[in-house]
Amino acid sequence: MSINTKSNGSVSKAPGSVIAGFVTLFSYGLLYGLASSAPAYAEPEADRQAMRAHYEKRFSGIPIEAHKDGVYAFDEDAREQWLELEDFPPYEIAVDEGEEFFNIPLADGATYSDCFGDGAIKSQYPYFDEERSEVITLELAINDCRRQHGEEPLPYNGAEIVRLSAYIAFLSRGQIIAVAEPVSEPALAAYNDGKRFYSSRRGQLNFACSSCHVQLAGKRLRSERLSASLGHVSHWPTYRLKWQDVGSLHRRFARCNKQVGAEPFAQQSPEYRNLEYFLTYISNGLPLNGPAIRK
Amino acid sequence: MKKLLSGLLLPCLLFISTFAIPTVRAENPPTNDLERGKAIAFDRNAGNCLACHAIDDGELPGNSGPPLMQMALRFPDRDVLRAQIWDATVRNPNTVMPPYGKHKILSDEELDLVVDYLLTL
Amino acid sequence: MNVLNKKIPVAFAMALTLTAGLMLSACTDRNTETGSETSSKQETDGNLDTLAMEAVNQAQVKYKASEQAGYAWAKAGTMLASAQEALESGDFETAIHQARQATALADTSLAQAEAEQSAWLERFPKAPTGASP
Incomplete structure (x- = not known):
């Protein structure tokens, strides 16, 4: 600017x-x-400020950081029930299993800690890798680590990778989202691709992500309130009551796409990684609070 | 002769019965067109209007769109209402409402039934 | 007595056969009509199975294009799949009907992709006035 x-x-x-x-x-x-x-294009930082201003106006009196809890930031009734669920969090088993996976030695005897130290590293992802010229997510980094140490990559829709990332998310709680501002041309291209995906109408029902989560944020579809996008990325993997399991952010993206009648993309596809990059950048400043519980 | 008869009759009857099914189906569930229109409007897999609009006695309506009431007053011209449901983005490019006709979410017949029902509200 | 008993059913059966025959021929007429919609050339020599195959192929091409654009619709995909099933099971009329629906859906999704090339730029919140650095 x-x-x-x-x-x-x-x-x-x-x-x-x-x-x-x-x-x-x-x-x-x-x-x-x-x-x-x-x-x-507007610069990424201008986008972030514009989003914050939009939600501050729309949800007056609710601090931006509160949106890390999704609709529970502003839906008081639902919040009570949700807090009760946290007494015996259903994601706990997944975190424990993730810890076990984390400590199992890889093919060459190394462990995940050779790649990720103590595991409290979620705030380093996603980032734009200039050499590879693509967005690297935590899930991608987990599979890179496996390949480096002689293991086959894990399927992105499988149970193991989501448990590993649930453990890492748990260890990283409280870290502040701080994605470096995209500056290079390829990084900006990835960011803008995510922004374009977010803002484009798709599917037979003709909805963009922004239709519900910018334009209608706070309103109800049937009995469900629509959440703000700042905070969408803070709490993954998440235990969804609908899934009866922990699932990844990209699984949720796919579900949203299906709900509007669009054919979803694969988990960790360039489309979803760029979308994650964009959403995480505009959420800069919010704390990480995964794993979480959602309906 | 008996064999010949049954040999002729059976396929004929079968033939007729297969063709008769559509007529039976068309007359069976719907009681009248207004109720059919309402059923389509309320059906989550069809109009799903309640997702966003409060309508009549519809349970758990959303509030993303305005309540659908006094429709005949708001839309004295039936064609305007029909066009709005066909593709609301023509009048307002920013509307979130799905283009039911343009995107073939409802058939022409279903759309007309819904329009007729809405005009009774 | 016997004769009477036999005669009535025979007459009835003949009448039925006649009706059935007429209905069948009406069906065939309709088929040629649907065929002529795709291509008038094939009206005379085109078989229903080749028409169905062509319709399914066309739907497939359109659906692939929508996928490549990143704008595929789930409904177009399921409609195409059932058209393919109908084609394989020899139900050519259904195959043609469903393939055309799949094509129409894929065409609409491609139009959406085209419109979104620029439309999305207007949908992002604008920076608050006076707040830009």
């Missing part, structure tokens, strides 16, 4: 003004370059 769009490009003869004029010409050049190569 630092591009000077106000200047009218007038050039006077004073030396200082010549420099100013040069700068103006330069910034026009920049603008032109942006306009000709791609649509003029």
Whole structure:
């Protein structure tokens, strides 16, 4: 947002003004370059601020950080029941199993801690890997670690990887989401791809993610309140009562896509990883609070 | 002769009965068109209007869209209401309402039944 | 007595056969009509099975295109699958009918993909005025 769009490009003869004029010409050049190569996207940080402002206005009196709890941030009745569920959290077994998996030696004798230290590392993901030129999620990193140490990658829709990430999420509770701002062209492209996915209507029912979670956030579909998108990524994997199991963020993405009549994408597909990257960036500043319980 | 008869009769009867099924099906569940329209509007796998709109005696309606009441007053022109359900984005590009006709969520016949029902509210 | 008993059913059966025959021919007429919708050339020499095969192939191409665009609709996919099933089981009329529905759905999803190329840009919350750095 630092591009000077106000200047009218007038050039006077004073030396200082010549420099100013040069700068103006330069910034026009920049603008032109942006306009000709791609649509003029807002910068990621402006997007994040715009989202925060939108939800602050829509849910006045509710701090942005509270949206880490989804609808329970503003649905008082549902919150009571939800808090009761936390007395005996149904995700606990998955966390315990994840810990066991975490400590089983890999093929070459190494363990996951050779890749992930003490395991409290969730806030490092997702990130844009400049060398590989793609978004690396925690799940991708788990399989990279396995390959490095002579193991086959785990299927992304299987039980083991979701339990491993549930354990890692548990250890990482309280860390603050802090995705580095996408700066390089490929990183921005991945971010904007996620933003485009989020904002595009799809499926026979013609809904974008933003239709429900920006436009209608706080309203009800039947008896269900619609949550804000800031906080959508903070609490995964999540135990869903509907699933009777812990499941991943991407499994939830797929479910949302199906609900609007769209054919879903595969877990860890570039589409869903870019969407996760975008959503996590705009959630910067919120604490991680997974695993959680949801309906 | 008896064999010949049964040989002829049986396929004929079968033939007729298979063709008769659609007529029976069309007359069986619906009592009248307004009730059919209401059933389509309320059905979660069809109109599912209650997901967003409060309607009549519909249980657990959402509040994402306005309550559907006084429809004949709000839509004196039936075609306007029909067009709105066919594709509401024509009038308001930002609306969240699914384009029921354009996206073939409802058939033309179903859409007309729903429109007729809504105009009684 | 016997003669009378026999004669009535025979007349009845003949009448039924006649009706059935007429209905069948009406069916065949309809089939040629549906065929002519796809291509008038095939009206004369086209068989129902080739028409069905063509309709299913067309639906498949359209559905693949919608998948490639990232805008496939679940309903188009299930409709295509049942059209393929009908084709395999020899129910060509159903196959044609369902394949056409699948094609229409895939076409609509492709139109959605096209419209969303630029439409999505308008859907993101705008930065609050005066708050930009």
